[in-house]
Amino acid sequence: MEQAIFYILAAVTVIGTILAITEKHPVHAILFLVTSLFSMAVIFYLLMAPLVAAFEVILYAGAIMVLFLFVIMMLDLGHPEKGMSPGWKEWLPAVLLSGISIGSLALVIVSRHAVSSAPAVMPTIRELAVSLFREHGLAVELISLQLLFALVGALYLGRQK
Amino acid sequence: MFVYIRLTPRSAFSMRIISDIQAILGGFRVTLSHMLRKPVTIQYPEEKRTPYPRYRARIVLTRDPEGGERCVACYLCSAACPVDCISMQSAEQADGRRYAAWFRINFSRCIFCGLCAEACPTLAIQMTPDYEICKRDIMDLVYEKEDLLINGCGKDSSYNFYRQAGIGVARQRGAGQEETPPVDVRTLMP
Amino acid sequence: MTASSLDIALFSAKLGVVFFVILTLAAYLVFAERKILAWIQDRKGPNRVGPFGLLQPLADLIKLLTKEDFVPASADKWLFYLAPAMAAIPAILIFAVIPFGATLTIFGRPLPLVVTDLNVGLLFFLALSSIAVYGVALGGWASNSKYALLGGIRGLAQMISYELSMGLSLVPVVMLARSFSLTDIVAAQASVPFVVYQPLAFIIFLVSITAECKRIPFDLPEAEGELVAGFHAEYSGMRFGLFFVGEYINIIVLGGLAATFFLGGWHGPLLPPVVWFSVKTLAFAFFFIWMRGTLPRLRYDQLMHLGWKLLTPLALINILVTGWWLALNR
Amino acid sequence: MIVPLEHILILAGLLFFIGMGGLLAWRANLIMMLVCIEVMLNAVMLVFVAGSARWGNADGQLFAVFIMALTSAEVSLALAMVVYLHRRRKTVDTDMFSEMKG
Known part of the structure; x- marks a missing residue:
């Protein structure tokens, strides 16, 4: 049960983060990131760290992201048409580099055995x-x-x- | 350079806090006392307050003590009306007495200012305390002469314009009450 | 019926009752507010629908549901749809951690009268109240209108500022109760409520929660006089209703929290615990309405001044003094 | 531990490199750069918490809290900087502030 919840939340976190980063509109990006932070907070709770989970919501979702939102609203940056959104020339090296890093990480982890550790x-x-x-x-x-x-x-x- | 330093003595500061708290609590006390007071609301459609006799609401056309119409269609009310809601058509009887062929007040425009009643020389147009003028259809608010005319004298039950200054209608010119005989311009020659 | 399914049934029944009671209470709080404000102003208030106007909330609901749901052409559609829910849901979620009565025993099973006893309950409350900011800010921003944007920005700044003093005013409570769990905080006040030890923290908390639920001395986000209706100026129909109901749920929940943190929660002589809890909560709700009828709105610079230069330093000094006191009396 | 530590590490790595990719791609927009840095810091926090849960040690959680405190300091300064730069140039494009590159 908890494992299924963990994997669902992990998927939500990753998808939310990807959407946040590829979104052209800053306000929408912030919202996607807040969604991802929420599921991250629940992951923290599942990992038996309720204090960190609460602080994640209070500080990250409740203060830092609100601060971002405040700056975007105050400086009127919520216009993707005049924003400097990256084109494929920017995305290509970034995706390449991250892909190589993720691939090497996966290699390292696959070469080891995934052992379920003892409950602490x-x-x-x-x-x-x-x-x-x-x-x-x-x-x-x-x-x-x-x-x-x-x-x-x-x-x-x-x-x- | 001019440096302005505001000195606030400590005692004055603490006094200000105390007086501020007193002011806030006083406000709460006032609202609480009003909360326990009897409301002044009048439940309108069920309870109605009686307006004063000189209340300025719906306009009526009155009759003189003999039962004839007072209005002589002089257009003064129409001219005085700031929103132009009074219109009429004057006509003359055989004996020279003027009357309104039709007389119309658009109550959807009327602002109940009372200027028409003030302007009226014959006390024909008067205001009544009847304030409930509401209709579903706006055209129902256009009152014709027969809607406006009442069987009564209104506020002054003895006044009759043609008795005071009857232009050949009730009696000869100059024969009215408190009326001086007309000046014969030929005798004024030097 | 097995034991676990009985537990689940009891839990769902508890959840349903809490949900129903809070929503009904919120609807009737609107009615109570109109009535009490009317009395303060020497009027009678709503008295047409039903006896004493008691069916007025129902009439309001029907009106809101049948009104046209208008979305401005230049609005950000999805955020515009989302914002009212984001304002109302955190408010009702906070109630999950508030204990509203002593543990009952039904069918031989203990039924704690709290939806869930989280061991970080106080932090849960702070987390959700910081989430409630999003509804105001995004609602104001997504409407794409001057007044709504101004209201949204004001709401954002105000709620962040006052969250700080609210959190800091609760630290002495945690220090006295030695727990984040609201059940433990209530249990710690069995003999003496914390308001006796912490009158300053109580006042700071009260002012801060008034600012948190945007009630009248601090209703700058929606200031009718200057910003039309602030962040919900462009909302109509049930979306506006959701903002509205959220505000009143917030009043109930924050009143319940104030009772839990400072007035001993459900503890009280003679009457049953649930009744004591409701009495305390409704007393706070009444106080909020009374305050609305009494105090004028603050200016924006006065609001920021009060929050940052008065309440926050006072709360910090209060924490320091409480710490000293606890260290000396250990 | 509900899932193997390796799975959490994969998740953290994914998040970290997504954040890194975003940072590289968005290098013209100050706000989005900061957002990507937040994502990366979150991934690091996840590693700390996972380690704390794996070995039953409090230090990992405490470091996550420390990271949060540091992040809030960093973000407040960075956003004050953004406001300051926007006041000077009416833009948050980093290429507009490159006159000191020599």
């Missing part, structure tokens, strides 16, 4: 929090500093003269 006991949110603030305290501090820098930088770039 997942840490609870409490253990996650303990690990986050005890063992990775420095990383938390660094990231908060980086967020502060991003805040200052965004304010500096966005100020009106």
Whole structure:
């Protein structure tokens, strides 16, 4: 049951991402990506990471993509006819390169055996929090500093003269 | 360069917060008290409020105390009407008394301003408190003379234009009440 | 009947009852809003359809369903169709994690009165409320009209800003209850509701949810006075109805959440738990309507000022103070 | 683990290379470039979470959360930059900002 759901969600994620990238209209592209992010969030939930799943929806779908949407709406970029959508000259090398990479990856994985691993006991949110603030305290501090820098930088770039 | 610094003392700041909160809570109190008050609504088709006698609504044509039409078809109401909703055709009887051959008010255009009633020299056109003028068909709002004419004097039950100034209709010229005899222009020669 | 099919039957019955009650409640909240606003303004409100106007929601529904479903010629068709659903569905999904009563025992089986007890329930709520932004933004954008676009952009900026202070005001609740699960949060308030410990967080949360469901001091996305109807200016018929119902479902759900987080959820003396929960939720709904009748709309710069310069720093300071307090009392 | 780790890795690889292909193809449009970078970062997060689920270790999930925090910082800066550049040139075409290539 869960395996079937996983494969369906994986298909939705991949198709959504491909549509998002090939779509000429930025707003539609963002929406396809949000769909793909949703199914990704459910995949995270299936992989016993509910916290990451929730943050995926809150941060990615709810904040970052909304920010994209806001910029597109505010700057009026939702016109594919005057957008710089790539032609086959741009697509050909990109598809070629990705195809080679995907093919080599598939080769590497096929050469090994796909073994179903033993079910692991997942840490609870409490253990996650303990690990986050005890063992990775420095990383938390660094990231908060980086967020502060991003805040200052965004304010500096966005100020009106 | 002029630098403007606004100094806000801390006490003033805290006072402002308190007064703001008081203002918001006061607003809530007022709305709550109104919520518990009896509504002022009048349930219109069932309950009707009685309009005042001088309420300006539907226009009527009145008759003089003798029962004759007051209107002398002078066109003053038609001229005074800002929306041009009054039209008529004047005619004259054998004795020189003027009357309206037909008289028409288009109530779909009327704005009930009352200027026609003010303009009327004979008190023929008057406004009544009958405010329920609604029709399914807009053509039903065009009132003809027979719709407008009422059997009554309206607001002034004693006034009769031709008694005051009867141009040879009720009596001779100059014989009306409070009317001076007509000036004989030949005797005014110097 | 086997045990598992009995469970499934009970669960579906619970789901159906919750769904039905919320939709009916949303419809009657529209009616209640019109009535209460009328009383505030010394009027009588709707009183023609049925006794005391009680069938008015039905009449409204028939009107909305039979109205022409108009789509502007230059609109982005699919997004225009999609946006109302994206506004209404997250609102009703949030209710899945709200516990609305103590666990019942039916046919010897425990029936928890919550649709699903997610261990990240609070984050689920935040996630869905951040999704609700899309309905407003895309509805405004897809209409391809000036007013709708302005309303959509305003809604986007407002809801992102206030989501921050809403999330931050809930952190002390999580710190006190030591869990993200809403059932645990309610259980932690069995003796004392959190509003006693966290009055500031309660006020910040209340202001933020008012902004989240675009109610009147913060109804800039739809401001009738300036933007006609804002993001749903071009909508008609049942698509508009979906936006409308979504707003009222949001009021119920956010009222229920406020009751769950700060007023002890279904805990209360004497009365049965479900009744306590409904009383608290409807009290919040009444408060929202009362507020609509009282307060004027904020200006846009005042809105941003309040969100970013007052509520967010206050919420952060509140978290800090709560942390100190918890550390000292450990 | 509900599915073998290798299948999740294939999914992550697919997403990563789709994002990479998109990035290469869309290199004229700043917004779409950022979108493609998001796709690639998501794929990386998926690998971290899958590893966390495979070995029952919390660190993978924590790194996914770290990546998200970093991404939000990056996106906020990048979009502020987009707004800034759009204000200067009324376009988001990267070829219009190439006067410093020497």
